[in-house]
Amino acid sequence: MSVTGLPFDDFRVLLRDLPGPDSQALVTARDRDRQLTKPPGSLGRLEEIAMWLAAWTGRAPAVNRPLVAIFAGNHGVARHGITPFPASVTQQMVENFAAGGAAINQICAANDLGLKIFDLALDYPTGDITIEPALSERDCAATMAFGMEAIAGGTDLLCLGEMGIGNTTIAAAINLALYGGTAEDWVGPGTGSQGEMLARKIAVVKQAVEFHREHLSDPLEVMRRLGGREIAAMAGAILAARVERIPVLIDGYVATAAAALLKAANPSALDHCLIGHVSAEPAHMRAIDKLGKTPLLALGMRLGEGTGAALAASIVKSAAACHSGMATFEQAGVTNAGTH
Numbered sequence: 001m002s003v004t005g006l007p008f009d010d011f012r013v014l015l016r017d018l019p020g021p022d023s024q025a026l027v028t029a030r031d032r033d034r035q036l037t038k039p040p041g042s043l044g045r046l047e048e049i050a051m052w053l054a055a056w057t058g059r060a061p062a063v064n065r066p067l068v069a070i071f072a073g074n075h076g077v078a079r080h081g082i083t084p085f086p087a088s089v090t091q092q093m094v095e096n097f098a099a100g101g102a103a104i105n106q107i108c109a110a111n112d113l114g115l116k117i118f119d120l121a122l123d124y125p126t127g128d129i130t131i132e133p134a135l136s137e138r139d140c141a142a143t144m145a146f147g148m149e150a151i152a153g154g155t156d157l158l159c160l161g162e163m164g165i166g167n168t169t170i171a172a173a174i175n176l177a178l179y180g181g182t183a184e185d186w187v188g189p190g191t192g193s194q195g196e197m198l199a200r201k202i203a204v205v206k207q208a209v210e211f212h213r214e215h216l217s218d219p220l221e222v223m224r225r226l227g228g229r230e231i232a233a234m235a236g237a238i239l240a241a242r243v244e245r246i247p248v249l250i251d252g253y254v255a256t257a258a259a260a261l262l263k264a265a266n267p268s269a270l271d272h273c274l275i276g277h278v279s280a281e282p283a284h285m286r287a288i289d290k291l292g293k294t295p296l297l298a299l300g301m302r303l304g305e306g307t308g309a310a311l312a313a314s315i316v317k318s319a320a321a322c323h324s325g326m327a328t329f330e331q332a333g334v335t336n337a338g339t340h
């Protein structure tokens with residue numbers, strides 16, 4: 001853990017001093033883009049994505065080793081009956097990922113993406129956020145540090161996803177703590193909560209934020225009090241990626257809440273991240289708006305597992321391929337505007 005004092009100290013230092021974009025790589029990429037055999041701007045957002053890759057990797061846009069990292073955790077709050085599925089499904093789905101049977105396995109296979117699963121102490125659910133912090137500072141910091149391992153094997157595009165029964169309740173509590181409003185504004189069905197169960201979910205989120213209200217001005221405190229292990233690990237992974245100049249694709253409502261904690265700590269913390277998709281969870285678009293981002297895809301998905309981020313990776317790969325592989329006007333002998 002920290003050599004400087006409290007476990008969060010190293011992360012506070014890291015968050016204060018994040019590397020910025022590489023302006024030289026950006027200028028070089030813009031210059032090449034102007035020469036490619038297409039009308040200027042005609043590849044729309046693909047062009048912006050290529051420039052984003054250049055700025056945050058510091059080199060010519062390329063995606064050679066895309067990786068989906070899924071973090072799995074269990075939540076004490078699940079005991080309140082706020083989700084239709086039992087907490088045991090988290091472990092069962094981890095086994096399903098390993099066996100290749102989940103949606104994310106198929107999307108990774110179809111799009112040539114690496115996949116790594118990190119299970120986080122599944123036998124030890126976090127504290128029940130309605131009456132206690134989810135994690136101690138030490139445990140939360142250790143889990144953030146573990147999340148940084150996501151990039152250890154090397155990748156040049158990190159897609160972040162999660163698995164954790166009950167974690168849309170956790171995401172709603174984080175958003176309520178960060179942005180205010182009412183619990184109803186941030187709670188949605190998740191895997192299918194409705195009627196009395198949905199009412200309980202709203203009450204639980206309200207109660208949790210009320211219980212911790214004195215301690216919610218510090219985003220890292222919000223993380224440990226209202227978050228969960230997969231939330232802390234995703235935040236750690238985003239930070240590690242920033243330091244190592246790896247662009248990041250964020251998945252749905254839950255992953256976005258983890259990212260939001262970093263943005264609250266440093267407004268530039270997510271500049272190397274794009275939101276892969278807007279999920280069907282009703283509050284996801286509002287949460288994305290709070291980050292000042294525009295999602296790449298809107299497919300009505302509401303699964304998690306990194307599936308939306310993984311699908312968006314194919315767009316990012318295509319953006320890099322166009323930028324690096326297209327011929328210039330000169331190479332192809334195609335007449336450019338203004339030169340005829």
Ligand SMILES: Cc1cc2ncn([C@H]3O[C@H](COP(=O)(O)O)[C@@H](O)[C@H]3O)c2cc1C
Nearest residue numbers: 083085162163164165166167168190191304
């Ligand atoms: C079989 C199954 C596979 C999943 N894959 C992702 N999730 C998603 O659903 C969970 C969050 O929803 P809630 O807050 O309503 O529990 C997370 O585990 C999330 O990744 C799944 C959920 C289930 C049941």
Ligand SMILES: O=C(O)c1cccnc1
Nearest residue numbers: 190252253254279302304
């Ligand atoms: O948007 C998400 O990430 C999501 C939605 C429902 C269930 N699990 C995750």
